[in-house]
Amino acid sequence: GSFTLRxxxxxxxxxxxxxCLWFIIARIEAGMSTEGNFPTDFFPQSSLLNGHMGMINxxxxxxxxxxxxxxxxxxxxxxPVTILETITTLLIHAVGVTFYAIFTGNIVSILEDYxxxxxxxxxxxxxxxxxxxxxxxxxxxxERIMQGYLMRNMIGNTSQQGDDGNEDLGGVxxxxxSNEVLSRLPRHLRHELKVYERAEALxxxxxxxxxxxxxxxxxxxxxxxxxxxxxxxDHLFNKGETPHQVLVVxxxxxxxERDGKTVMIFRKGDLLGKPxxxxxxxxxxxxxxxxxxxxxxxxxxxxxxxxxxMCEKVHDVTIRAMNEVHLATGLSLQHDVNxxxxxxxxxxxxxxxxxxxxxxxxxxxxxxxxxxKAQMAFKRKIQRTKSA
Numbered sequence: 001g002s003f004t005l006r007x008x009x010x011x012x013x014x015x016x017x018x019x020c021l022w023f024i025i026a027r028i029e030a031g032m033s034t035e036g037n038f039p040t041d042f043f044p045q046s047s048l049l050n051g052h053m054g055m056i057n058x059x060x061x062x063x064x065x066x067x068x069x070x071x072x073x074x075x076x077x078x079x080p081v082t083i084l085e086t087i088t089t090l091l092i093h094a095v096g097v098t099f100y101a102i103f104t105g106n107i108v109s110i111l112e113d114y115x116x117x118x119x120x121x122x123x124x125x126x127x128x129x130x131x132x133x134x135x136x137x138x139x140x141x142x143e144r145i146m147q148g149y150l151m152r153n154m155i156g157n158t159s160q161q162g163d164d165g166n167e168d169l170g171g172v173x174x175x176x177x178s179n180e181v182l183s184r185l186p187r188h189l190r191h192e193l194k195v196y197e198r199a200e201a202l203x204x205x206x207x208x209x210x211x212x213x214x215x216x217x218x219x220x221x222x223x224x225x226x227x228x229x230x231x232x233x234d235h236l237f238n239k240g241e242t243p244h245q246v247l248v249v250x251x252x253x254x255x256x257e258r259d260g261k262t263v264m265i266f267r268k269g270d271l272l273g274k275p276x277x278x279x280x281x282x283x284x285x286x287x288x289x290x291x292x293x294x295x296x297x298x299x300x301x302x303x304x305x306x307x308x309x310m311c312e313k314v315h316d317v318t319i320r321a322m323n324e325v326h327l328a329t330g331l332s333l334q335h336d337v338n339x340x341x342x343x344x345x346x347x348x349x350x351x352x353x354x355x356x357x358x359x360x361x362x363x364x365x366x367x368x369x370x371x372x373k374a375q376m377a378f379k380r381k382i383q384r385t386k387s388a
Contacts, residue, residue, distance in 0.1 A: 011070075011099050018070060018092045019062030022078075025088055042078055042085045070096030124149065124181050132193070135200040136214070141192070148189040195221045198248060198328060201269030208274060208354040216347040223336060224248055226329035230321035236272075237319045245332035246273035252325030257318045266319070277337055278351060305358050 026043040065078060069092045080086040128149065132142045182190050199217035203209050209217060224246060230236060236254060237243065254266040266272070331337050341348050 011103075014095055014099065015063060015066045015070060018066035018095070019059075021088055021092070022062055022065050025085055028084070029082070042080055042082070066092070069093060070099065072096055072100070121150075124184060127181055128185075128193075131197070135196050137193075137196045141196070145185070145189050145193060148186050149184065151186075198224070198250065198269075202248060202271055205267065205269030206271055208351055209271075211350050212347045213344070216344040219340060219343065220246070220331075221248065221328070223340065224328035224330035228327040228329050230254070230325040230327070232321055232323050234321045234325075235318060236321065236325075236327075237317070239316060239318050243273040243276055245276065245329055246271065248272075248328045250326040250328050253322045254319055254325055255322055257320065258316055263317065265322075272319075273331070274351060274355075277331070278348070278355065305362070 022043070029043075069089060072093055080089045125146065128145065129142070132145065137145075182193070185193065195218060198221040199214065202221060203212070203214075203217055228247070230252070236247075249266050249268050249270045251268055255262050256264040256266065331340070
């Protein structure tokens with residue numbers, strides 16, 4: 001806006017100077033006489049110099065002469081004859097051509113910017129729409145996010161970059177939205193879209209959350225306002241440590257090791273801290289201490305379950321980052337966990353049922369293996385008796 005105003009002011013100033021040059025050249029050629037050799041081909045009206053036409057009429061005619069020469073049209077009533085007149089006219093034509101070339105370039109640039117902006121908005125809307133449909137975001141939320149994007153790009157400043165992390169949204173099986181597109185969304189909608197994407201990834205990756213309601217997953221992921229970054233080789237948990245908060249992998253890869261062997265790979269959408277969510281009373285902790293030791297990892301083999309490996313009094317797993325990992329963290333206070341339980345009691349019952357299923361399955365495996373070992377020992381005893 002200010003740049004265009006400066007150019008317009010320069011053009012008007014050049015028009016003023018050109019009109020003055022017309023009078024100056026006429027005065028130089030006429031000398032001191034007010035009549036001179038007028039009229040001439042370059043200055044056909046001598047009354048302009050002697051003041052008979054008045055100041056306003058002279059000024060308007062001078063502006064007209066300057067405008068038609070700056071525009072390159074030329075004035076049929078004023079033709080340069082002498083060298084001085086020709087050079088002056090050429091200079092005025094050159095200045096006019098320069099201004100009109102700049103003006104035309106500005107118009108073309110504005111039209112191109114408008115077209116590119118329209119194509120960018122259409123592409124962003126398609127990308128955001130596909131992403132939200134794949135994440136199964138409710139239709140009313142989709143409409144609100146679309147409207148927020150349009151309002152931001154119509155009346156807002158879209159040059160600001162996002163400050164919620166530099167990773168793109170999306171992943172395997174889900175369309176990706178670049179951080180550049182996210183930066184054109186308002187901050188609160190950007191955060192909401194990220195929470196929905198995290199909830200979708202959590203339900204897709206976590207077997208314990210398959211039967212949970214989407215409202216619970218959204219509320220759970222919305223509580224994870226913290227951010228933790230691990231570099232390759234950093235340990236999230238050493239042997240003997242248990243999570244006292246909820247963590248969800250937003251990007252990167254981690255591995256769980258037990259006795260030097262990899263027992264699980266954590267990727268985007270995997271959650272740690274399920275035992276912390278359910279350990280809301282001393283009774284549960286005591287129940288864990290009674291149930292879990294019966295299911296030792298030597299009997300379970302090279303498998304991992306957070307219910308069995310990272311509960312209170314049973315923690316024999318080390319978790320290490322394989323590359324740069326971004327974690328969403330939260331719910332470190334038991335008060336917040338209890339508030340979530342009051343709102344979504346059925347979903348927490350589903351988590352408890354999943355825990356019971358895992359423990360029962362592991363105990364069944366252990367019982368089977370113990371029976372097999374007892375049978376083999378009995379057979380060996382019979383064989384030794386027969387040989388004796």
